[in-house]
Amino acid sequence: MNDPTYYNDNKLIRPYRVGVACGACHIAPYPDNPPADPENPRWENLASAIGNQYINEGKVFACNVEKGGFFYEMLATQPRGTSDTSRIATDHINNPNAINPIFLLAERERIAVPEKMAGGTLALPGEKEEMPVPHILKDGADSIGVAGATIRVYVNIGMFSEYWLTLHDRLIGLLKQQKPFEIAYARDHSIFWRATEERLANIAAFFRRLKPFHLADAPGGQAYITTDEAIMTRGKEVFAESCAACHSSKQPPPNIDPRSGEGKTWFRAAVATPDFLENNFLSNDKRYPLTKIETNSARAFATNAKAGHVWDNFSSQTYKELSPVDELEFFNPFDETRPIKFKPKDKNVGPGYYRTPSLVSLWSSAPFLHNNALGNFNGDPSVAGRMAAFNDAVEKLLWPEKRLNKASIWRTQNECSLHLRKEFVPKPLRRFADSDGYIKIGLIPKGTPVNLVANLEPDSQHAGAFFKIAEKLIKIKIGKLSSEAAAAELRKLVPELIAANKCPDFIEDKGHYFGTDLPDNDKRALIEYLKTF
Ligand code: HEC
Numbered sequence: 001m002n003d004p005t006y007y008n009d010n011k012l013i014r015p016y017r018v019g020v021a022c023g024a025c026h027i028a029p030y031p032d033n034p035p036a037d038p039e040n041p042r043w044e045n046l047a048s049a050i051g052n053q054y055i056n057e058g059k060v061f062a063c064n065v066e067k068g069g070f071f072y073e074m075l076a077t078q079p080r081g082t083s084d085t086s087r088i089a090t091d092h093i094n095n096p097n098a099i100n101p102i103f104l105l106a107e108r109e110r111i112a113v114p115e116k117m118a119g120g121t122l123a124l125p126g127e128k129e130e131m132p133v134p135h136i137l138k139d140g141a142d143s144i145g146v147a148g149a150t151i152r153v154y155v156n157i158g159m160f161s162e163y164w165l166t167l168h169d170r171l172i173g174l175l176k177q178q179k180p181f182e183i184a185y186a187r188d189h190s191i192f193w194r195a196t197e198e199r200l201a202n203i204a205a206f207f208r209r210l211k212p213f214h215l216a217d218a219p220g221g222q223a224y225i226t227t228d229e230a231i232m233t234r235g236k237e238v239f240a241e242s243c244a245a246c247h248s249s250k251q252p253p254p255n256i257d258p259r260s261g262e263g264k265t266w267f268r269a270a271v272a273t274p275d276f277l278e279n280n281f282l283s284n285d286k287r288y289p290l291t292k293i294e295t296n297s298a299r300a301f302a303t304n305a306k307a308g309h310v311w312d313n314f315s316s317q318t319y320k321e322l323s324p325v326d327e328l329e330f331f332n333p334f335d336e337t338r339p340i341k342f343k344p345k346d347k348n349v350g351p352g353y354y355r356t357p358s359l360v361s362l363w364s365s366a367p368f369l370h371n372n373a374l375g376n377f378n379g380d381p382s383v384a385g386r387m388a389a390f391n392d393a394v395e396k397l398l399w400p401e402k403r404l405n406k407a408s409i410w411r412t413q414n415e416c417s418l419h420l421r422k423e424f425v426p427k428p429l430r431r432f433a434d435s436d437g438y439i440k441i442g443l444i445p446k447g448t449p450v451n452l453v454a455n456l457e458p459d460s461q462h463a464g465a466f467f468k469i470a471e472k473l474i475k476i477k478i479g480k481l482s483s484e485a486a487a488a489e490l491r492k493l494v495p496e497l498i499a500a501n502k503c504p505d506f507i508e509d510k511g512h513y514f515g516t517d518l519p520d521n522d523k524r525a526l527i528e529y530l531k532t533f
């Protein structure tokens, strides 16, 4: 490996070097055959691509991060079962998101609609100027087809890191602007890229074989589903009228608007057929703006796939041209009477859309929403454990008054400061380094919303504001103020922190209010039907 003659010979395939195995994040207990002891599963108790719903990413990837630092506090609030896939390369938004299951890829490909590829680069084999693509990732950013979306993940977990790592500043991202990972360059210079690319058809074939898990097939599962046919029939009708326009891959013919009266009639007939759920991806795979979905915006504002950013080559031109969502209002934890107004088009943020997720095997995947923030996490992969989580999440979904609301804001649980190694910060700040080589920013009081600090925007034109704030926070530290005095100083900085914030949207379990105004009986009937997905 260290001999350049061999290393640069792109005809040689060497032992494959992997940073992290895909399975670390994608494998979890098998819902229909749960392990008797979750700590000691047998192979048959594991599902290949259900998404690791139990991973504790902070403990796995940063087990030696110490208390006292802001990073420790940030990781402590990260929901279980999530991964922040834009932490490296960072987009300066704290947006960990659920590792969702992968199901029915072939059906998803069948309903894919054409998008314009970036500049018609024809970067990947089979890629055309315009081609149908599934909307991969929560924001539908990976939109150049299954092959391109898949190989990007290999880069993200270590393949051809010798190039990838030159394109951004890992983790902190303060010193240089991201540059795009050029597919053409990788193909010319990396045997690892080429060897992986040759095998992508195999992994796509594997994804296409992944089938839903049904509650009725799980031990004792049938007992959780109503035997009252009238309730089940009503549940189907409610789903047809309130949900199916978005949550079904079986859609009316193009001349019927799925949301119209005629569309609802079509869906009512469709849900009554015995095979409606069969091979149904339970999503239309379309992207919807935050103004309609209203869930937490952090993940939809991710920037890595925008033009000129690290994953530029892996998103379509259509994605890049999505018009930014209109102005949003966020809850202001510092002054509840004055919501934070946020204009995405004036900010360096992504366009602000979420694609409809699949509801396949929904009974097995609570908590809900892209950030896994809706519903209790109980860490119990038994059928009873999954159903307890499902019931809690689905009630919060349909009765929003049961949600945590303000209590879902991620806050620091201890007083802390942000520790940055001297060599990772821009020169003007280095003079503040302690003798141990760290710059310590703040005293950040206990109870501070994590994203007030985590989502600060240090990119190019906003860098000035970032450094000004950092300096003021450093002075709080240097002043050795009491906790109360430090909290008062930080409070004075709040307007600046919010103005320089890439996403000051703090409530995690809000939004997606579809179906919330239905009568209670209809909600109960709908829940029975959802259990059968
Ligand atoms: C560090 C954790 C992690 C690892 C390792 C990982 N993934 Fe993922 N994966 C995720 C997360 C989180 C998501 C959801 C991201 C999103 O939607 O924004 C995801 C989503 C996906 C999706 C898209 C699913 C969809 O419905 O849109 C595919 C495909 C995928 N991963 C494949 C892979 C492959 C192949 C590997 C190994 C090369 C891999 N992943 C390794 C965390 C991981």
Ligand code: HEC
Pocket (backbone or CB within 6 Å): 100, 239, 242, 243, 244, 245, 246, 247, 288, 292, 293, 295, 296, 354, 355, 356, 357, 358, 359, 362, 365, 367, 368, 369, 370, 371, 397, 512, 514, 515, 516
């Ligand atoms: C306008 C399209 C639309 C309609 C109508 C709609 N949804 Fe959704 N649904 C979405 C989108 C988009 C998300 C992703 C939101 C997020 O994660 O932030 C979602 C997420 C969900 C989730 C969470 C899934 C997961 O993987 O965590 C559930 C459950 C759900 N919807 C159920 C329903 C039900 C039940 C109805 C009908 C009462 C419904 N939806 C109506 C678009 C829609």
